[in-house]
Amino acid sequence: MKNILITGGTGYIGSHTCLALLKRGFNLTIIDSNINSSSLSISRVKKILKDEYYDEKIVFFKGDIRDKKFLDEIFLNSIKQNNRIQGVIHFAGLKAVSESLFQPLVYWENNVYGSICLFEIMGKYDCKNIVFSSSASIYKNNSLKPILETSEIKPCTPYGQTKVAIENILEGIFKTSSNSWRIANLRYFNPIGAHESGLIGENPLSTPNNLFPIVCRVADGSICELQIFGNDWPTNDGTPVRDYIHIMDLAEAHCAGLDFLFKNKPQFINLNVGTGIGTSVLELVNKFMEVNNCRIPYKYSQKRLGDLPFVVAENKLITSILEWRPKRNIEQMCRDGWQWQKNNPNGF
Ligand code: NAD
Ligand code: UD1
Numbered sequence: 001m002k003n004i005l006i007t008g009g010t011g012y013i014g015s016h017t018c019l020a021l022l023k024r025g026f027n028l029t030i031i032d033s034n035i036n037s038s039s040l041s042i043s044r045v046k047k048i049l050k051d052e053y054y055d056e057k058i059v060f061f062k063g064d065i066r067d068k069k070f071l072d073e074i075f076l077n078s079i080k081q082n083n084r085i086q087g088v089i090h091f092a093g094l095k096a097v098s099e100s101l102f103q104p105l106v107y108w109e110n111n112v113y114g115s116i117c118l119f120e121i122m123g124k125y126d127c128k129n130i131v132f133s134s135s136a137s138i139y140k141n142n143s144l145k146p147i148l149e150t151s152e153i154k155p156c157t158p159y160g161q162t163k164v165a166i167e168n169i170l171e172g173i174f175k176t177s178s179n180s181w182r183i184a185n186l187r188y189f190n191p192i193g194a195h196e197s198g199l200i201g202e203n204p205l206s207t208p209n210n211l212f213p214i215v216c217r218v219a220d221g222s223i224c225e226l227q228i229f230g231n232d233w234p235t236n237d238g239t240p241v242r243d244y245i246h247i248m249d250l251a252e253a254h255c256a257g258l259d260f261l262f263k264n265k266p267q268f269i270n271l272n273v274g275t276g277i278g279t280s281v282l283e284l285v286n287k288f289m290e291v292n293n294c295r296i297p298y299k300y301s302q303k304r305l306g307d308l309p310f311v312v313a314e315n316k317l318i319t320s321i322l323e324w325r326p327k328r329n330i331e332q333m334c335r336d337g338w339q340w341q342k343n344n345p346n347g348f
Pocket of ligand 2: 135209212241281304
């Protein structure tokens, strides 16, 4: 079976994707610096799979993608062990959007330079299949219409700019290498929730800024009140609308993306990964309270700088070319996310 390198594989999206890939039989080489995660997520993944068979299918190396010598040794060893790395899913990166505004250089250095190191070593070992974690934050959209892959790209934060830069680097690699690479940029909308076991989930090591982890902490009492940023947006209930996607649907999109690349000719493709369904902040909060039978005290406060009224994917492209469609609804996202938080209030 193919051996896939997962950078950032102990993080939130990485750990759920590792689980989905193992279920499909892939061998995994995981690397992570653990700057924003714990390698305990791998033990939990194994616990969910409950089978010693999987022990031999995962190897973990703690290290940084900016360390080319470290990457080189991993690729070389995989060849020596007759388990050559044939594809990469590249999650490793810093992702705190507001932090990137204050520390742009840290984001450029970690995300972009780190990606360049990875792509160089991939090329050296003739590993030319990659799925990259991009983001809906690259789009400029002030409208109330779903976003297409061809919509205007104009990120307003250094975080989003690093994602565009990495996509551009990959496009350059594709065009200048006799079109021999297979590259899929997956542009995620808003992943939330957790695996249904409640054993793995989002584990922000610093104070969370995103809505869903904050809602979970209000539900367990560790944050006393949710602040909803504005109630006079041009939406049905005045609160902003987002395209929330269950983390396991997102994980499965990576498996489908990889399958697609392996089965098809070399190409460079951008895909929105969302459900195409918009949910307002108020709708999400009400659904969370209803499904989990709990209280989320909230108050309206000022709008957050840089926020947008409506960010929803047009997902026709991904659902037409990949063997994938999102299967889990907002109720399940709220139920599974809360189950993880309730069972693991302090993370792993
Ligand atoms: P995460 O922080 O949980 O995972 C990222 C992982 O990368 C972490 O485990 C971190 O320790 C590791 N890492 C960071 N820099 C590294 C480096 N230089 N070398 C090795 N490991 C490094 O975040 P996540 O939510 O799982 O996001 C995964 C990817 O998806 C990121 O690239 C992120 O930008 C992107 N993304 C996330 C979202 C989201 O809402 N979570 C949305 C769009 C895109
Ligand atoms: C944010 C980032 C985006 C990134 C995404 C995933 C900004 C402006 N955008 O998107 O670039 O891709 O995270 O990491 O930071 N909200 C509240 N109260 C809160 C927190 C959030 O009302 O305490 C609202 C926000 O106004 C927003 C919605 O909840 O309308 C979702 O917020 P969030 O989870 O931060 O995601 P995005 O804003 O979509």
